Amino acid sequence: MDRISALRNVEEALSDFEAGDADLAATEQRVLTVLRTYATDFDGEEGLQAYQASGAGRAHGLVVVAESEAEARERIADLLDEEPASIAADISPV
Template identity: 60%
Template sequence: MDRISALRNVEESLAAFEDGERSLADLERDVRGILRTYATEFEGDLRAYQASGASAADGLVVLAPSETAARQRVRGLVDDPGEFSVVPVE
């Protein structure tokens, strides 16, 4: 999914919410799904990686060109990432 498609999908979900066709919980679920799809089907040189471990980094998903770069991005986003690993999101 490209950025424009993701933005259009979010806009459609917002419009449905504003029209009373979707609840806030539905809107949140829609947007979360749109963003997850965008990140995991990213078109370009970047790939989605998810961090896991017993730390604040657990579950964090970042886009990066490599596993090493993904680890660096996670470290840059979390104050104290502790021990963690990153794996490509399938």
């Protein structure tokens, strides 16, 4: 899914919400699905994959897109402003 398609899908979800055709929970799920699809479907971007942190600490549940688990750990550390070695979480493909 390219950026324009993702934006159109989010716009449609918001329009349905505003029109009363969808409730907040359904709209949130729809937008989350668009975002996950966009984040994990990079046309022409070989080697990128979504990784999720699980375990103890602030990293739990974070999802990033990277080429490897090591790069994913670095991206998560950057998001949390911590050292990669201090991230007390398992990093695995989604």
